[in-house]
Amino acid sequence: MSAVDFMFGASDFKQIEEAAEYTTVLLSLVLPDGTPVTLTRSTSGGKINVHNGDHSSVPTGAADYVLLAKAAGKSKAASISSFLLDRLQLGDRRLRKNERGETVSFTLRHVMNLCLVDETKMQAETPPPLTGQVVSRTADISALRLMLDGVDDSQVIPAPNPVERRISKGKAEVLDQVIADLESAIEGSPGVQDLQQTRARLEQSMAGETETITGILTRRDEARTRRDAFARAVSQVRAREQELAMLIARFGLLIEKYDSDVARLDMVREAGTLLGYFQPGVCVFCGAAVEHQEYEDHALGESTALADAVNAEIRKTAELRADLTVTIDDMGRQVEQLATEAQDLEAQRDGVDSEISVIEEELLPRRVVIEQSLQQGQQIERMLAAHAQIEKMRELQARVLPEPAAPLPQAPTVSNTTRTRLSDHIRETLTQWELPAAGEVVFNFETNDVYAQGKPRSSRGKGIRAILHAAFTVGLAEYCFANDRPHPGFIVLDSPLVTYREPGTGRIVPESDEPVSSSVAAAFFRALSETFAGQAVVVENTTPPERLNSEASVRYEFFTGRVGEGRFGFFPTSPTATE
Numbered sequence: 001m002s003a004v005d006f007m008f009g010a011s012d013f014k015q016i017e018e019a020a021e022y023t024t025v026l027l028s029l030v031l032p033d034g035t036p037v038t039l040t041r042s043t044s045g046g047k048i049n050v051h052n053g054d055h056s057s058v059p060t061g062a063a064d065y066v067l068l069a070k071a072a073g074k075s076k077a078a079s080i081s082s083f084l085l086d087r088l089q090l091g092d093r094r095l096r097k098n099e100r101g102e103t104v105s106f107t108l109r110h111v112m113n114l115c116l117v118d119e120t121k122m123q124a125e126t127p128p129p130l131t132g133q134v135v136s137r138t139a140d141i142s143a144l145r146l147m148l149d150g151v152d153d154s155q156v157i158p159a160p161n162p163v164e165r166r167i168s169k170g171k172a173e174v175l176d177q178v179i180a181d182l183e184s185a186i187e188g189s190p191g192v193q194d195l196q197q198t199r200a201r202l203e204q205s206m207a208g209e210t211e212t213i214t215g216i217l218t219r220r221d222e223a224r225t226r227r228d229a230f231a232r233a234v235s236q237v238r239a240r241e242q243e244l245a246m247l248i249a250r251f252g253l254l255i256e257k258y259d260s261d262v263a264r265l266d267m268v269r270e271a272g273t274l275l276g277y278f279q280p281g282v283c284v285f286c287g288a289a290v291e292h293q294e295y296e297d298h299a300l301g302e303s304t305a306l307a308d309a310v311n312a313e314i315r316k317t318a319e320l321r322a323d324l325t326v327t328i329d330d331m332g333r334q335v336e337q338l339a340t341e342a343q344d345l346e347a348q349r350d351g352v353d354s355e356i357s358v359i360e361e362e363l364l365p366r367r368v369v370i371e372q373s374l375q376q377g378q379q380i381e382r383m384l385a386a387h388a389q390i391e392k393m394r395e396l397q398a399r400v401l402p403e404p405a406a407p408l409p410q411a412p413t414v415s416n417t418t419r420t421r422l423s424d425h426i427r428e429t430l431t432q433w434e435l436p437a438a439g440e441v442v443f444n445f446e447t448n449d450v451y452a453q454g455k456p457r458s459s460r461g462k463g464i465r466a467i468l469h470a471a472f473t474v475g476l477a478e479y480c481f482a483n484d485r486p487h488p489g490f491i492v493l494d495s496p497l498v499t500y501r502e503p504g505t506g507r508i509v510p511e512s513d514e515p516v517s518s519s520v521a522a523a524f525f526r527a528l529s530e531t532f533a534g535q536a537v538v539v540e541n542t543t544p545p546e547r548l549n550s551e552a553s554v555r556y557e558f559f560t561g562r563v564g565e566g567r568f569g570f571f572p573t574s575p576t577a578t579e
Helices: 002-007 080-087 108-115 119-123 134-149 162-185 192-275 302-400 416-432 462-482 518-530 546-550
Strands: 024-030 036-042 048-052 065-067 094-096 103-105 441-444 449-452 490-494 499-501 508-510 535-539
Touching (some): 094 134, 108 134, 108 490, 134 462, 192 302, 416 462, 416 518, 449 462, 462 518, 518 535
Antiparallel strands (some): 036 048, 048 065
C-alpha cells in the first residue's frame, strides 16, 4: 500500500528490512487513452520518471517525462499530480478548504484518499470520504462532490478572514486617529474651495507685484551698471592723477639736481676767476710765460676754453631745467584737470548711489508684500495639503475598513439524484457481497458516513466498519464508471475483511466484535472479480475462492511469511535470508 502511495507522490516510503536491497520502485499504468506508461522512482524519494510502455524492469533509456513528486510553489515544472489529473480531465480544479470559501488546488492526493485505503483507515471510525484531519475536512468533502457531480469551487468567492477583519479594523482605527489629528491641526480653516479661491487671488496679486518688482529691479540694475562705470572711470582718473603726481615729484628731484649742478659750476667759475684760471699770461699751472708756452704742452687759449666749457655747461643745465620746468607745469595742469574730472565723476557716482538708495526704498515695501504673500501662500498650501492628506486617508480607510460581516458562502450541495445513485451503488455492492443489512444501506451526505440498518458505520465494530468502507470505495468507483465521471480506474483495499490467516494454514480467526463471515468473504472476492469495472487490488489475510486462481482476469499472490516456502512477501527475500 505505501509503495503504491509513494509512486503517486507521497513523501515517505516505508523502510523495512526486506526492501533494503531495492533501490527503485516501478509502477505500470494504463492511461485513459489506452497508453501504457511505467513510473520509476528511487526508494530514497525525489522526482518520478515516466517511461512510455509497460516495463517489468528498470528502463535503461532516458525518461520520457521527469515529474516532481509534489508541485513546488510557482515552479513551472510538471508534477505527477498535474500529469495524471490532466489525463483524467481533472486539471486546474479548485476545492474549498474552509467554511469561508478559501480554495486550494485539486491534487492527486485528494483522489488517492478515495481509492487507496490502508488497514488503519479501513477500520477507523472516520467517515470513508474523509482523511480524518480536521484542517482538510472541507477539502475532502469538496473532492467527493467533484468526483460525483464534476463541480469544483473555482467560482466560490471567499468570505473575509476574521483575523484579516480584525487587522483591517485596527488599521481603520489608526487611520481614524490620524484623520482626527489632521482635522484638529486645520480646525477653523476655510474649506478647500475657499482656500483654492484665496490662493488664486493671491497668485494673481503676487503676479502683479512681481511684475512691478521686476521693473524696479531692472531700473536698479541699470543704475548699478552706471554707478559701476563711474566708479571704474574715477578709479582710472585717480590712478592717472597719482601717476602724474609721482612723475612731478621725481622731476622735482631732477630740478634740484640741476640747481645743484649750476651752483657747483658757478663756484668753479668764481674760483677760476679769483685764481686767474681764465686770463692769458703766466701759466698758473706750471709758471711758464706766454712766450715760453709750447703748443704741445699748453694749447693756445686753453685757460679760456675751460671758462667757456664751464659757461656752456651752465647754459646747458639751465636749458634742461627750463624744459623740465615747462614739463612739470604742464603735468601740474594735467593733474588739476584729472582732479576736477575725478570730482565730477565722483559727483555723478554719488548721484547714482542716491538714485539706487531711492530705488531700494521703493523696493523695500514691495519685498515686504511679497514675503507676506509667500508666507500666506505657504500656509494655504499646508492647509490644502492637510485637506488632501485627510481625503487620501479616508480613501485608504475605506479600502481597509472591513465590510460588514456577510454570511459564509454556501457550498454547492450534491443533487438528490446523485445521492440516490451513490447509495444505490453502495447498496448493490453490499448485496453482491451478501451482507445481511445490504437492503437498508444509505450514504448520508450530512455526516458523510454509510448507514446500515439505520446505524452509522462509525458506531459499528471494526469488522463491519471495514467492509462498509470497502463498499463505499467500490460503490464510488462504480458510480463514476456508470455516470462517465473521471476516476483513476483502480482501487487498493488493505484488509477489508478484517481476518487473519496463520502462516501456512487456512484457519480463520476473527479479530472483531463483528467479524465478517466466510460467506461474505467469498462473495466479496467473487463480486470484485466478476462485476467490478475497474482494477481492484486487495491485500487480505483470508483465502479467496479457489476458482479465482483459474480466471484470466484475476492475479492471486499468496505470501507464506516463511523463508524458502513459496513467496515470502511483497519483497522477495535476499539470498542471505535463507542461510
